[in-house]
Amino acid sequence: ALGNKSNSKDLGEHKFWKTQPVPQFPTSSSGAALEEGAIDSYKTPADVKQEPGALPSGFVWSLIDIKNEEQCKEVYDLLSENYVEDDEAMFRFKYSKEFLLWALTAPGYYPDWHIGVRVQKTGKLIAFISGIKIEIRVRSKTFDSADINFLCVHKKLRSKRLTPVLIKEVTRRVNLENVWQAIYTGGVVIPTPIGTCRYWHRNLNPPKLVDIGFSPLPRGYTIARLVKSYSVPPHPRIPGFREMTETDVPQVGDLLRRYLNRFDIAQTFGKDEEVSHWFLSGQGKEDKDGKRVEQVVWSYVVEDPTTNLITDFMSFYSLPSTIMKHPKHDMLKAAYMFYYASDVIFQPGGSADDAATHDLKTNRKLEERLNALSNDMLSIAKAADFDVLNALSCLDNNMFLQEQKFGPGDGYLNYYLYNWSCAPIDGGQRTTSQK
Numbered sequence: 001a002l003g004n005k006s007n008s009k010d011l012g013e014h015k016f017w018k019t020q021p022v023p024q025f026p027t028s029s030s031g032a033a034l035e036e037g038a039i040d041s042y043k044t045p046a047d048v049k050q051e052p053g054a055l056p057s058g059f060v061w062s063l064i065d066i067k068n069e070e071q072c073k074e075v076y077d078l079l080s081e082n083y084v085e086d087d088e089a090m091f092r093f094k095y096s097k098e099f100l101l102w103a104l105t106a107p108g109y110y111p112d113w114h115i116g117v118r119v120q121k122t123g124k125l126i127a128f129i130s131g132i133k134i135e136i137r138v139r140s141k142t143f144d145s146a147d148i149n150f151l152c153v154h155k156k157l158r159s160k161r162l163t164p165v166l167i168k169e170v171t172r173r174v175n176l177e178n179v180w181q182a183i184y185t186g187g188v189v190i191p192t193p194i195g196t197c198r199y200w201h202r203n204l205n206p207p208k209l210v211d212i213g214f215s216p217l218p219r220g221y222t223i224a225r226l227v228k229s230y231s232v233p234p235h236p237r238i239p240g241f242r243e244m245t246e247t248d249v250p251q252v253g254d255l256l257r258r259y260l261n262r263f264d265i266a267q268t269f270g271k272d273e274e275v276s277h278w279f280l281s282g283q284g285k286e287d288k289d290g291k292r293v294e295q296v297v298w299s300y301v302v303e304d305p306t307t308n309l310i311t312d313f314m315s316f317y318s319l320p321s322t323i324m325k326h327p328k329h330d331m332l333k334a335a336y337m338f339y340y341a342s343d344v345i346f347q348p349g350g351s352a353d354d355a356a357t358h359d360l361k362t363n364r365k366l367e368e369r370l371n372a373l374s375n376d377m378l379s380i381a382k383a384a385d386f387d388v389l390n391a392l393s394c395l396d397n398n399m400f401l402q403e404q405k406f407g408p409g410d411g412y413l414n415y416y417l418y419n420w421s422c423a424p425i426d427g428g429q430r431t432t433s434q435k
């Protein structure tokens with residue numbers, strides 16, 4: 001499974017990371033409660049260098065206009081050949097051009113946080129790093145942050161310390177916009193994760209997943225038996241379950257914000273415009289020439305048939321992987337569970353209940369609801385021909401992963417904050433092994 005299973009503490013020297021405003025490991029777990037907040041001293045954009053840092057000779061900086069089709073294709077090609085692979089080099093993420101456009105043009109994005117490096121002579125794009133601005137809340141503090149992603153250096157130019165140059169350049173451009181924090185994730189362990197999630201995988205196409213070596217054929221199983229055990233209902237079953245539309249945005253936004261408030265860290269999705277972007281703009285309409293655009297995000301709501309109010313919302317996105325060396329299959333159609341929310345937790349409990357009983361009942365209701373919703377999403381994903389639905393152990397996912405027959409993967413995802421010290425956050429990965 002993608003996501004790099006190497007989750008052991010890397011005790012390398014970290015020549016670069018030890019110079020950065022990030023907590024260094026081992027983090028102090030001694031006594032006094034950690035003061036959460038900025039690590040660096042206070043600065044303003046006037047303190048920031050006006051010129052980009054120096055690249056090795058023969059290379060030049062090149063801002064990427066991701067809305068330009070050719071430039072978007074160049075990033076797409078770089079990532080298709082050089083982006084994240086699993087440890088066994090069987091699969092490599094293959095983000096679509098539509099995905100890149102969606103992920104990099106969210107409301108409030110800065111075009112000059114999309115940074116490329118080219119070979120001076122040929123113009124060939126050989127490295128990329130990007131940021132967008134999002135607002136996040138960490139426990140009780142809310143602030144603007146860069147969300148850094150798609151860091152990639154061409155395979156032929158690895159281990160030449162280009163990465164620190166890219167990171168320093170994106171930091172500079174972020175700081176010039178008066179933003180001083182960043183959030184990012186990675187399969188690698190560097191100083192210092194705030195939390196770690198585990199990847200889980202729900203098999204939707206057993207013959208193919210066994211054939212390509214993504215899943216084993218469990219002992220005592222035939223393919224036919226496996227197909228049966230992973231079959232899903234042909235259609236969603238919750239009354240009022242339907243595709244989300246633009247008119248749902250205010251209600252979904254309100255529901256999602258209230259829902260996410262329960263977690264230690266979350267994007268705030270403060271504006272409806274953001275809700276519309278993240279859950280609808282990738283919904284695969286026709287472009288101006290009538291061509292169908294590849295669908296990136298799939299969002300569904302439950303509209304209560306009696307009140308016409310939106311009670312629930314759930315989404316996933318499409319992120320295929322290249323299958324690197326298989327005679328028959330070259331593409332794994334993977335969907336990834338994205339955001340969701342449900343109002344069952346906000347409904348008043350019976351007046352006779354004490355607080356603990358109320359919490360217990362609420363949890364049980366939520367568990368039931370999330371299972372019904374995710375089961376409907378499995379029907380949608382299967383009907384759309386996805387081979388697998390992946391999910392992390394974050395949010396309330398542990399309430400439905402096992403019941404919906406997701407299996408724990410060998411990949412982990414570490415979460416990082418730049419210039420923000422923060423007590424550890426439980427990523428739900430449950431350190432003990434479980435079946």
Ligand code: NHW
Nearest residue numbers: 014015016017149150151152153158159160161162163180
């Ligand atoms: S994670 C995906 C990262 N991309 C890939 O894995 C693609 C395939 N791999 C590659 O392209 C999502 C290369 O292997 C890369 C490393 C480019 C990864 N994060 O150039 P050198 C993201 O995009 C450190 C952070 O020789 P290389 C998030 C490494 O620890 N640091 O390595 C990105 C070492 O430093 P150290 C990473 O193998 C977040 C140094 O790079 C890293 O040729 C970025 C070695 O450099 C990683 N994934 O190329 C941080 N991988 O101190 C944003 C390696 O240990 C921070 N390194 O010696 C915030 C900035 C904004 C702040 C704003 C206030």
